[in-house]
Amino acid sequence: MALVAVLLAVGGLLVTSALRDTVTYYRTPGELLGDPGLAGHRVRLGGDVVPGSLRHEGELVVFRLAEAGHEITVEQRGAPPETFREGTGAVVEGRLSSDGVFRSDHVVVRHGNEYGPSSSPAVTVDAG
């Protein structure tokens, strides 16, 4: 009976928090920019890596994350996973500074539910 009670309580908590939108694994750029109370707090920010925005500056990886028309520039300290690339989703963890740059120290890649082979033949092009 205790098990049932705990399960019902946890289930109820999950459903109510879903309705109140408090269980959010990450926030979108629009939400972060629209809520000044979040500035300076450690949060997760998710969006798509804007094509053409990715560059390396020393040990920093700089890119922009966009979702629904809002964009935030991210300065990531440390190497992202190998699957990280422009155009795919990513979630970064860190703080939004007062200068509008999101400084993160952790990045994970979000991939979609689409699976397919490489569109171009798998031929390695030698840079040399």
Place this chain on the structure above:
Amino acid sequence: MMHASTVDLLTDTAAAAAARRTMAWAAAGLTAAATVAGGWLAPPDELQGDAQRLMYLHVPAAWVAYAAFTVVLAASGAYLIGGDLRWDRFARAAAELGVVLTAAAIGTGAIWGHLVWGTWWAWDPRLVSTALLLLAYAGYLALRRALAERRAARDGGDHRVARPAAVAGVAGFLLVPVVHFSVVWWRSLHQQATVLAPHRPPIDLRMATALLLAVAAATLAAFCLLLHRVRHLERRLAPEPSSSAAERTPAGVG
């Protein structure tokens, strides 16, 4: 229909044994085909490379775990309605399978997440609800054992264990839709469903074939294991002299 064929497969007749052997060979054949298809014939994913092949382990494990908990739900319900302890043994065996496969899904998911997301674990709705599901059914099995010990009863052969267990088994199933829809209800790191997507599945045909073979192999293998486990439980419980009378006592209410 389903009921009759399932019960027939549990008997010691030559026909039932032959049917069980045929199923085991079919499961082995499907596993071999899925290994070839998933390991070699299906192309590596454009974004994820060979890490995507973990899908052919992860998705079947999760699918069979859901199916096993559905069997717990159905068998617990059938026990509560009819009072036949055979259904209680089905519920126990299915919960054991479900717990092992949920753990396998979490394990393969962690490796896949490490390779593709860049993290072993995330406090994400899908991952947390799956962990809760594992806890719920591990708790269900612990409850059975605790009840059997406290009441000096035989787990799988006694209504004093079966009745509360059936209630817990039904209640635990409430988490299954939460796990399945977690990627839709909440913003999640986990990708949404592919094969059960509302529109045409966004997956390469060769990958989909390998995945379906793997799911079919896992489902059939799990069904063989379930029958084997129930037969084992029945044989172990057989010597009880009063069991044949007790088997038919209705569960009743309260």
